[in-house]
């Protein structure tokens with residue numbers, strides 16, 4: 001069988017740059033000890049890598065204090081900590097239909113157990129929310145606005161600058177889920193009036209799984225809903241109030257943080273803009289290829305100006321999962337099918353009733369040849385039906 005073609009970079013980037021594997025390995029072998037728990041050189045060196053990662057990501061998000069860059073397991077973990085630490089019973093939240101379950105489920109949990117009210121702003125036919133649609137939804141008890149920066153289903157990048165401005169005018173905390181965009185395009189907290197931004201390490205930041213987190217702007221305080229560990233001020237029973245310990249619990253994922261740092265360094269070295277331009281050139285090629293195939297429906301791909309390299313489609317007469325199975329079994333191409341953890345996107349597109357879409361996501365290591373093979377595969381599958 002032909003060599004595997006990995007087109008599921010929307011789920012996680014694969015492979016990682018060689019430098020990520022190499023640094024994780026060497027770091028684990030030479031510095032795999034707890035940071036900050038003792039004054040020994042090894043422990044101090046480990047701490048230095050963690051601080052370098054905090055500093056790098058703080059700079060990327062245009063934050064000012066690396067201590068407010070908090071590491072967590074991934075963005076789902078970070079979003080849970082932020083959402084549960086910000087909301088109180090009776091609060092109101094505005095979010096969108098573009099959200100991933102990493103946002104929808106913590107909000108649903110708050111609605112169920114804490115009486116939090118949640119409103120969802122729909123997207124237009126091209127996949128973008130209109131900032132003006134948020135304005136009439138603000139109420140006296142609105143505490144939080146949560147917006148997905150880029151959709152993991154349709155790839156649209158939301159107008160966070162305008163939404164951030166509106167939130168600031170209303171004095172409401174603005175939380176951005178940058179899981180798909182962090183490492184791909186700029187995510188500037190100052191320009192966009194973002195109060196908290198959540199990221200995951202294993203997608204566009206090209207790090208391993210099991211590492212992510214969030215940055216909290218100065219002036220925004222989040223209650224800690226967990227407690228314990230850290231190895232700092234051990235005589236004190238009350239969990240630490242100061243960042244980052246306030247929101248970090250137990251021994252950190254030092255190898256994950258090292259991998260994340262190596263991924264970030266690789267992106268800096270290659271140029272984030274160049275990587276994104278490469279991925280979007282492949283996306284254009286793929287979309288153009290699919291547009292020429294009869295029986296293929298593309299979702300929200302008409303204008304790729306404010307997009308990332310994620311494309312959803314269906315083939316007439318096929319369940320999305322069947323297309324995925326054929327593409328995997330016959331063509332050795334990895335993609336994702338179904339609802340992609342974003343049920344409201346599919347509800348609004350009407351694809352929930354046909355079990356979702358086929359999604360492909362292109363990364364820095366994909367090539368034009370991969371796209372050619374994928375387009376040919378979809379053409380053959382679409383041509384098979386009805387014959």
Ligand SMILES: Cc1ncc(COP(=O)(O)O)c(C=O)c1O
Nearest residue numbers: 074075076100102152179180200
């Ligand atoms: C938009 C979005 N938010 C959140 C997540 C959750 O990321 P993680 O599984 O790393 O927590 C994903 C992952 O698919 C995503 O695409």
